[in-house]
Amino acid sequence: MSETLQTIKERRSIRNFKDEQVKEQDLQAVLEAGLYAPSAMNEQSWHFTVIQNTELLKKFTQIAKNTFAKSDVEHLKSLSKNDNYKVFYNAPTAIVISGNVNALNTEADTAAATENMLLAAKALGLGSCWIGSMPLIFENAQNEYFKKELGIPEGYNPINSIALGYAANENTKAPARRENTINIIK
Numbered sequence: 001m002s003e004t005l006q007t008i009k010e011r012r013s014i015r016n017f018k019d020e021q022v023k024e025q026d027l028q029a030v031l032e033a034g035l036y037a038p039s040a041m042n043e044q045s046w047h048f049t050v051i052q053n054t055e056l057l058k059k060f061t062q063i064a065k066n067t068f069a070k071s072d073v074e075h076l077k078s079l080s081k082n083d084n085y086k087v088f089y090n091a092p093t094a095i096v097i098s099g100n101v102n103a104l105n106t107e108a109d110t111a112a113a114t115e116n117m118l119l120a121a122k123a124l125g126l127g128s129c130w131i132g133s134m135p136l137i138f139e140n141a142q143n144e145y146f147k148k149e150l151g152i153p154e155g156y157n158p159i160n161s162i163a164l165g166y167a168a169n170e171n172t173k174a175p176a177r178r179e180n181t182i183n184i185i186k
């Protein structure tokens with residue numbers, strides 16, 4: 001099997017990381033993979049924010065918890081009370097993928113960039129997990145100031161994010177694939 005196909009099949013969400021920081025060269029390679037994703041009309045409507053500052057990662061979790069505490073969704077409410085909950089688990093690096101609000105299809109563009117980065121991470125021996133809670137956190141106008149603190153450009157909204165680091169334990173078992181999801185017409 002080609003190495004690319006093997007990487008695709010073997011990538012799994014990793015939710016437990018070693019303390020070791022991601023090597024700069026590997027981080028750059030992951031980000032570059034994101035930049036080479038396809039995008040509608042080649043708008044490349046993404047912006048990536050890398051967070052490796054421990055205090056800022058802690059603050060991110062606190063802001064998420066404060067926001068979830070006010071939610072009507074029971075699951076989010078319970079996360080806000082969970083002492084073990086961290087937005088990016090214990091990953092030493094987080095990448096926030098923001099999208100240009102005026103782009104044709106920034107949800108798709110940023111999703112393509114996110115998946116490229118997850119696959120690049122796997123290919124480089126890194127563990128990663130797609131974290132989708134950004135809109136829940138940043139749709140709350142009270143957290144607008146935090147977007148500024150993170151340097152997210154005007155006109156961009158956080159859409160996806162990635163927890164990135166070296167896996168503390170390899171999660172190799174892929175969940176079973178749903179059946180009857182392909183129709184080939186010849």
Ligand SMILES: Cc1cc2nc3c(=O)[nH]c(=O)nc-3n(C[C@H](O)[C@H](O)[C@H](O)COP(=O)(O)O)c2cc1C
Binds near residue numbers: 013131132
């Ligand atoms: C849009 C999207 C949002 C996700 N959000 C989260 C999340 O907030 N937290 C998390 O632990 N995993 C999240 N995941 C990862 C999924 O739970 C995971 O991909 C799925 O269970 C399949 O497992 P695998 O990635 O190991 O194949 C998300 C995945 C996607 C595509």
